[in-house]
Amino acid sequence: MTRAGDDKVLILVRHAKAEQNLGTPDHERQLTMRGRRDARAIGAWLHEHELGPELVLCSTSTRTRQTWVEAEMGGACGESVAYEGSLYSGGVETVLRTVRESAGEAQVVLVVGHNPTMAALASGLADGNGSTAAHDCLAAGFPTSTVAVLRYAGSWDDLALGAAALERCHVARG
Secondary structure, eight states, X not given: OOOSTTEEEEEEEEOOXXXXXXXXXXXXXXXXXHHHHHHHHHHXXXXXXXXXXXXXXXXXXXXXXXXXXXXXXXXXOOSEEEEETHHHHOOHHHHHXXXXXXXXXXXXXXXXXXXXXXXXXXXXXXXXXXXXXXXXXXXXXXXXXXXXXEEEESOGGGOOTTOOEEEEXXXXXX
16 A cells, blocks of 8 residues: 555554463463454455555464464455564553554554454544544454554654544454
8 A cells, every 4th residue: 555645554463362261371362263254254355455564563472473474364465474472462652652662664554452452542543533434343342353444644753642544443353
């Protein structure tokens, strides 16, 4: 996806459905079969809408890593992938700081992370700006395999709450 000038696109993805095994450390939880199908559906949706990030920032957890791998199998593409521990344990401000520090010259950045942070970040960045249908989707919850697409004009360094517009919200199911 190419954009003119300073336009930036931030894509926030909540990981796909993960197992609920007692005794498995949270960081190591794997995707269920449904989760794998849904993650491939994320990839197909991203491909269909020509949303190809130059940079993918992915939490270090097993389920987020698997979500991105399955999304690629479904058609998603990312020029480079960085695995960031801050996306696993950090809240909104930590994830926002990670995007600011990592995005560089990229116009399209995708983050694969966890709730409640992904939902709160999407809501906070848009603060009511953008598509009514996308905001309705966001207000209905941010279940696993949800994708929020936000547009932002400016430098990544200046990305702040209330500075973006929510263009699309999609819950991928395979």
